[in-house]
Amino acid sequence: MLPQIVATAYLTALREGGSLPGLVEADDDGIYVVKFTGAGQGPKALVAEIVVGALARAIDIRTPELALIDVDPEIGRREPDEEVQELVTKSAGMNLAVDFLPGSVGYDRNFDIPAAEAARIVWLDALVANVDRSARNTNLLIWHRNLWAIDHGACLRFHHAWGGREAFAASPYNYSDHVLTAIGDPRTVHDQLSALVTPATLATALDLVPDEWLAPDPTRPDPRAPDDPAAAREAYVDYLSARLDAAERWLP
Ligand SMILES: Nc1ncnc2c1ncn2[C@@H]1O[C@H](COP(=O)(O)OP(=O)(O)OP(=O)(O)O)[C@@H](O)[C@H]1O
Ligand SMILES: [Mg+2]
Incomplete structure (x- = not known):
């Protein structure tokens, strides 16, 4: 918890x-x-x-x-x-x-970051379909000379309209809109990172989510949404596992 x-x-x-x-x-x-x-x-x-x-x-x-x-x-x-x-x-x-990271400032391209670090962020964003890491709105902070990633609320768009697992799994990622694309190539870290994101890693991540946020939302009915929190946790793991399996479709 x-x-x-x-x-x-x-x-x-x-x-x-x-x-x-x-x-x-x-x-x-x-x-x-x-x-x-x-x-x-x-x-x-x-x-x-x-x-x-x-x-x-x-x-x-x-x-x-x-x-x-x-x-x-x-x-x-x-x-x-x-x-x-x-x-x-x-x-x-x-x-x-x-x-809160006090005194942090928004990342800009004048700050040097190692290629491998950028590649990990680009890889994660492609996996979870993050649309919020553009040059206009990087959602990256510099704090104590290190890069910190924030604001992941727009990821995992499949949960706004369940039922599109295959479409989500195979959807290409828009690398041209990502602020770190020119610095890190996700292919260079794919083997290493996909070995770390196991079904157990995914299940542990879902275990952190409180039940009440996973229950069906009565204000936004979706007939294909999972019926209860346990089914929802399984569905998230399933969608993300399918996306990992389809990596050749979304890697650059
Ligand atoms: N942990 C943090 N420490 C310091 N500043 C933060 C932190 N989280 C957010 N901020 C600041 O607050 C701003 C808004 O936060 P965040 O991006 O999470 O909100 P949002 O409403 O989801 O934003 P968006 O408009 O990108 O969807 C950030 O751009 C950053 O400047
Ligand atoms: Mg933001």
């Missing part, structure tokens, strides 16, 4: 993020970026954050630690912005906390 913490204060909204994440203090005295269940894509985006974050860690990509955070909407009361008030109210209960 992920650590469980309680939000004690809402500090500010991170307006660069489309989903309006909040900077929040928690009862362990840590500061976290909170991604809210009530934001646009709902809990699915948080499932993608957890699963892809775990896969990133498994293949030695730096990504901030995650925790489950209990949010009482009272903490947003002093926030003057109505949009924030509404989001925090809609998100009462469990949300996702991302360890």
Whole structure:
């Protein structure tokens, strides 16, 4: 399980993020970026954050630690912005906390990164179909001179419309839109990384996701969606295993 913490204060909204994440203090005295269940894509985006974050860690990509955070909407009361008030109210209960990297700056191409490190990130993004690593919006941070990957909520698009396993598995990846394509070639790391992303690695990643975010979403009915959290975990493992098996279709 992920650590469980309680939000004690809402500090500010991170307006660069489309989903309006909040900077929040928690009862362990840590500061976290909170991604809210009530934001646009709902809990699915948080499932993608957890699963892809775990896969990133498994293949030695730096990504901030995650925790489950209990949010009482009272903490947003002093926030003057109505949009924030509404989001925090809609998100009462469990949300996702991302360890805040203080003083980090957005990656730009003037920062040197080793080719192998770039290749691991490009490989992971191609595997999980991440569309959010462009030059305009890199979702990569530099912190203490190292590269950190954040914002994996838009990955695993298959969970927004279940039933397309083969199409997802074989869909090509748009490398031309990835900020690290010119630096790292995923083919150079494929054998090494695909050996690390085993069915057990995938199952362990899914075990981190709370049941309530895997249950069918009554507000977005999908007749082909898995019936319960256990079936959902199996389905994610199955889709990602199928994509790994189809690597020749999505490698550059
Ligand atoms: N762990 C972190 N430490 C420091 N800054 C962070 C962290 N997470 C996010 N940020 C900052 O907040 C911004 C928004 O976060 P994030 O990209 O996760 O949100 P989002 O709403 O999913 O964004 P997008 O608009 O890309 O979909 C980031 O671009 C970054 O500047
Ligand atoms: Mg972002």
